[in-house]
Amino acid sequence: MIEFQLNGRAVSVDADGDMPLLWALREKLQLTGTKFGCGMALCGACTVHVEGQATRSCITPVGSVAGKKVTTIEGIGASSVGKAAQKAWIAVDVPQCGYCQSGQIMSACSLLASNKKPSDADIDAAMAGNICRCGTYNQIRQAIHTAADQLAKGG
Secondary structure, eight states, rough: EEEEEEETEEEEOOTTTBBEEEHIIIIIOOOOOSOOSSSSSOOOEEEEEEETTEETTSBGGGGGGGTSSSHHHHTTTTSHHHHHHHHHHHHHHHHHSSSTHHHHHHHHHHHHHOSSSSOHHHHHHHHHTTOOOOEEEEEEHHHHHHHHHHHHTTO
């Protein structure tokens, strides 16, 4: 049994420690918001936070998160940064197909947690590992600025 904190609650997963965290989340814990994209940490669709850091769950062994805090798209809205990002994504109407968006939001939240007023260059650098087949990069950048503005206003 591998025990860790998931979205603020203690969980135990009966899995081999080498199983990718992505599959433990999706198959063992039934949290399907984190998506499988490439399986090689190249596209960002599987991004979650481990101890607050954006992490590619497709290559992260579930055993490596034992005793740690993991946050998925299902739990990110509990934080002020996550709530602001989710609201901004809706306000800017970012998603088209939506497949990559949970990973995009998780990466954006990691950026906003460490940089309260990111420049376009900061955003581009932080989001470079997340691919959007629909090409919503301009909307993503705008949503991150919108979320940053909202956070600066205290919300």
